[in-house]
Amino acid sequence: MKEILILVGPLLKGVAFCLLPLSYYLLGMLNYSQAGKASLLGFFILGTLFCWRKIWGAWRLLTFALGFSLVLLTASIVFQVSIRQIFGMQQDDVLVVQALLNTNLEEVRGFFSQYMRHIAVHLIFSLVFLATYWRLLVVAGRDLTHHHPARRRRTTIIMALVMSILLVIIHSNSSLRKANPLFYFHYNYKKMSKEMEQARRLREELAQGIVSPVLSSMHLKPGIDKKTVVLVIGESDTRNNWSLYGYGRKTNPELEKLREQLLIFDDVLAADGSTVGSVTRMLTAATYRNPDIWKSSPTIMATARHLGYKVFWIANQGSENRGVVPMLAAQADTTIFTNRGMDRGESSFDEVLIDPYESALADPAARKLIIVHLLGAHPAYNFRYPKPYGIFEKNFDDPVALNLKEAGRAPWAIHLRNMYDSALLYQDHILAQLLGSLIKGRGEDASWLYIADHGQDVAHNTDYSGHNYRVKEQWEVPLLIWRSKGNTVNNEAREMLVRRAYQADFLDHTILGLLGGEGDLYDPELDLLSDAYRSTRILPRRMRDTNYD
Ligand SMILES: [Zn+2]
Incomplete structure (x- = not known):
């Protein structure tokens, strides 16, 4: 021994x-x-x-x-x-x-x-x-x-x-x-x-977009003097877990109070399954079929500025995206990153966005585009909400949990689902606040759009929770629109409108529509809200390697 x-x-x-x-x-x-x-x-x-x-x-x-x-x-x-x-x-x-x-x-x-x-x-x-x-x-x-x-x-x-x-x-x-x-x-x-060399090249390419001839073709529709457009981008948020879309837990108590004022689109797919891909495709001309065109074509931010908008980018996430999203953000007039850690890892609750958002709303510029990038429900879910919002954490015998149990999910998988739903509940509070502040400024011509960059698989299919490109929950995202004007459509027309099939790689056209832009970069057939919208231009939609439709 x-x-x-x-x-x-x-x-x-x-x-x-x-x-x-x-x-x-x-x-x-x-x-x-x-x-x-x-x-x-x-x-x-x-x-x-x-x-x-x-x-x-x-x-x-x-x-x-x-x-x-x-x-x-x-x-x-x-x-x-x-x-x-x-x-x-x-x-x-x-x-x-x-x-x-x-x-x-x-x-x-x-x-x-x-x-x-x-x-x-x-x-x-x-x-x-x-x-x-x-x-x-x-x-x-x-x-x-x-x-x-x-x-x-x-x-x-x-x-x-x-x-x-x-x-x-x-x-x-x-x-x-x-x-x-x-x-x-x-x-x-x-x-x-x-990486610095790559970043330098990308920045040069993006700058070329700003002087691109296609930009000079863009002009404002007549009659738009004052206007505020707010675009809120969520994170890892699947509409399958929204009570506004019929989920069994009350995850949208505050937005439900605003239901009558909202257009709640129920057939929208994410532009891509990852943050960088998705944000890039939503805010530029890039699409699933043409993913690289964003490097040479003007971004939404550059176009909005050309149209006389002051552009704000307020984000609770930044650098982990290895440069591309911050580089897009740099095309705004004002860029604010609220996440002290500059990372998506630790807790920086989305409420830190409210103050800079309110200041942007109060800015005297006549035309404003305010982009708010949430940390949303990015894993790890338990870092995304303050304690009081963790009301689903201990739910192991409500109908949702029982269904999961019946489907054979492990207790730890259900626990992750519980934390995810708590994150969504907190997000509901944030979204209602962002929209509420805009509505309060009544009389102004304003629009508000919320969409998530992509969804999430949270024990929907197996015990697994996280990004999962192969399942529909990763792609089915909520899309909400509020408009101070133009919501006067009757109920029937409204029903038709919110059922439109859409994929967010064309969202740049919808945003340009909200901004009142016309010209070569704007195609009304791809604008979700336009009378000229044509679903045949959108379908069939893709989830990376497979068809969704
Ligand atoms: Zn993401």
């Missing part, structure tokens, strides 16, 4: 290092992939070094390498924990790298003075860990290295060789290689240069 313990001793010391990432994982401060990679690297790097030290114990360089690796591995863990805690980002997020490589001394000082309290705890914790580890396993373990019997020495050499080979092999996995602090900066520097 003692013999075996002495033999595997170096490996156990490697395992002991995993206690650090493991405890951060258990505290919820590293996700399983971060903790897993840090553990694997720690085990293989330190385990290998300990094996070799057992053979050449007198060799100082090995002890130095051990110390160096220990400090580097620990520092990398502290770095990841701090970044995640402060920004809600992972260390390979391009923004982190950009910030690290482009920062100056002033910023570093400001950063540390602001966040020192957060970081200090981790620094102290890791220093205590390092000191204990060093004292117990590196310094004290040294005595074991003398007087090996020849057989044990042979086994140790084999073990050291095997560990060294494994250490090389695990580095063939690119995701592990990237997690190794030795390669981190080099890898990310290359990646960042590439």
Whole structure:
């Protein structure tokens, strides 16, 4: 027994290092992939070094390498924990790298003075860990290295060789290689240069749209002097879970009070199954069949400005979309990102949008286009609503939950559904507030449109919850329109109108219609509200790889 313990001793010391990432994982401060990679690297790097030290114990360089690796591995863990805690980002997020490589001394000082309290705890914790580890396993373990019997020495050499080979092999996995602090900066520097080059090219292409000749063909319909158009873009929101569309839980108590004033379209598909694809296709001429044309054609924002609108972009999400959505946002006159973390990870409730939205409504410009980009019901759902809105969290025996149970869903899957519905309930409150503020400014010519970028599969089909391009719930989105004028259609005509089949890659035409734009970029046959609308131009609709109709 003692013999075996002495033999595997170096490996156990490697395992002991995993206690650090493991405890951060258990505290919820590293996700399983971060903790897993840090553990694997720690085990293989330190385990290998300990094996070799057992053979050449007198060799100082090995002890130095051990110390160096220990400090580097620990520092990398502290770095990841701090970044995640402060920004809600992972260390390979391009923004982190950009910030690290482009920062100056002033910023570093400001950063540390602001966040020192957060970081200090981790620094102290890791220093205590390092000191204990060093004292117990590196310094004290040294005595074991003398007087090996020849057989044990042979086994140790084999073990050291095997560990060294494994250490090389695990580095063939690119995701592990990237997690190794030795390669981190080099890898990310290359990646960042590439992304910045791409971003530069895209920005140039977008700028070309602004001077494109097609833009000069656009003009305002006569009689539009003052007008406010609000476009609210939701996130991961399927209409299958809206009580306004017949869902079994009352997820739209506030919008239901406005039902009579709303056009509630019930046959609309998302432009795409992902945020970037969808937002790009809704706000530019790009469509499912022609996805790249947005790079050369003017955006809705550029067109609105050409038509004399002041354009606002107010978003509670930003950078995770790797540049494209913020680049579109940059085409507005005024751009406001409310999410402190600049990320979609941690909680920044959508109510932070209300104040800047109210200021935009109060802006004296005669014509305004206000685009509001919600965080909506983006996973993780439990981060999307304040506590009081979690009223479905414990619902395990209402009809919706019982139906799911009957269909064989696991309790945890139903729990996710409950949190998702709570997120939608909170969103209902936000949407009613956004619309309510606009209605209050009565007398003004105004329109309001809400659509989600895409839906979500929340245990609708299996226990799975999240983005799922293959199912209809990912594509069936709510679309609501309110107009201060033009809602005078009789009930029958209204019924016909809201039943129109539509896919949101043509939404640019509907928005241009609301703005009162005419010209080469506007095709009334693709405008959901136009008398000239023709469904044959829309059908059949697509869900990525399959037909919906
Ligand atoms: Zn999305």
